[in-house]
Amino acid sequence: MLSTIFYNIFYSMSNSGKKLRFKITVIGDGRVGKTSLIKKFTRGTFETDYVETIGAQFSKFDKEIDEDHVRLLFWDIAGQRDLDFLRPSFYRQSDAAIIVYSLEENTLGRNSFKHIQNWHEDIKRFCGNIPIMLFANKIDLIDMDNLDHSEIREIVNEHYFLGYYITSAKTGQGVHEAFDAIIEKLYYKSQAI
Numbered sequence: 001m002l003s004t005i006f007y008n009i010f011y012s013m014s015n016s017g018k019k020l021r022f023k024i025t026v027i028g029d030g031r032v033g034k035t036s037l038i039k040k041f042t043r044g045t046f047e048t049d050y051v052e053t054i055g056a057q058f059s060k061f062d063k064e065i066d067e068d069h070v071r072l073l074f075w076d077i078a079g080q081r082d083l084d085f086l087r088p089s090f091y092r093q094s095d096a097a098i099i100v101y102s103l104e105e106n107t108l109g110r111n112s113f114k115h116i117q118n119w120h121e122d123i124k125r126f127c128g129n130i131p132i133m134l135f136a137n138k139i140d141l142i143d144m145d146n147l148d149h150s151e152i153r154e155i156v157n158e159h160y161f162l163g164y165y166i167t168s169a170k171t172g173q174g175v176h177e178a179f180d181a182i183i184e185k186l187y188y189k190s191q192a193i
Contacts, residue, residue, distance in 0.1 A: 017067040022186045024072060025091055025127075027119050028100035029112040030079035033137040036169035037100060038074050041179045046170050053078040056090045065187050072183060091126040096182055099123075100135045103142050103166075120159050131189075133182045134164040140171050 026034045035053055039045050042061045057076040062069065077090050099119045101112035116134065123132060134156055139147075147166070156164050162185055165178030 017069065019069045019071070020187065020190055021071045021073065022095040022183070023075060023093055024182065024186075025075045025077060025094040025097045025123070026100060027077045027087075027097060027123070028079050029102070029108070029115050031108055032079065032100045032102040032112050033167075033169045034079065034100045035076050037135065037137060037167060037175060037178075038076055040169045040172055040175045042074070044172075046172075056086070063183060065184070068187070070183065070187055087122060088126050091123065094123075094127045094130055096131040096133070096186055097123045097127065098133050098135055098178075098182060099161075100137050102138045103136050103147065104138050105142055109138075116155055116159075131162050131182065131185055132159070133162045133178070135167050135178055136164060137167045137169060139166050139173055140168040 026038060028034055030053075035057060036046060038057075038059050039047070042059050053076055056078060059074040059076065061072045061074065063072065064070070075090055075094070077087060099116055101116055102109040120132065123130065134152070136152055144166075152164050155161075162182065165174050165181065167174040167178050169175065
C-alpha cells in the first residue's frame, strides 16, 4: 500500500539519509519454520527445539541501503488455525508479507503447500494489494534433485507473488537472499514515490 509506505517514510534531521520503517508479516502453517527463518536472518542462529508461537512474535532488524537507514519489523504470526481470530489485528498496516511453507515430503509439507492459497486470501482480505514473497523452507530435509520448481512457479504466477526462494533456516541456504529481495523491493518502491 503506497499510503502505508508514505506513512513509514520519515526524514532525519541530519545529512545521513532517510530513515524508513517497513512492517513485514510472516505467515504460514505451524511448524514450517517461520520463527527459525527470522532468527537465522536477524541473529544468525538456529534452535533445534520447537517452541510454538502463541499469537505473534516481533523482531526488528536494521539495515543500511544507499546511505538510508531501514528498520524492518518482522511480525511472525502463529500458524495454528485456532488462532485465526487474532490475525486481522496482527496484519494491520503490513507493507509486505512472506508466506512460508515446508518442502518436507510428509503431511506437514503437503498440507502447508495446499494452504498457500488460504494464506494468500487472508493477506489480500486484510491488507489489500501488498507485495508477497513465497519461501519454500526446509530444503535441507529433501533431495534437491527431486524438487519440482514448476509446481512452485505455477502458484507464484497464479497469485502474482514477487517470486519464491528455496530456504533452509538450519543451514542458512537462501535465507539472506530471500529476505534481502523483499526488503530491497520495499526500499526501491519507496524511493519511486
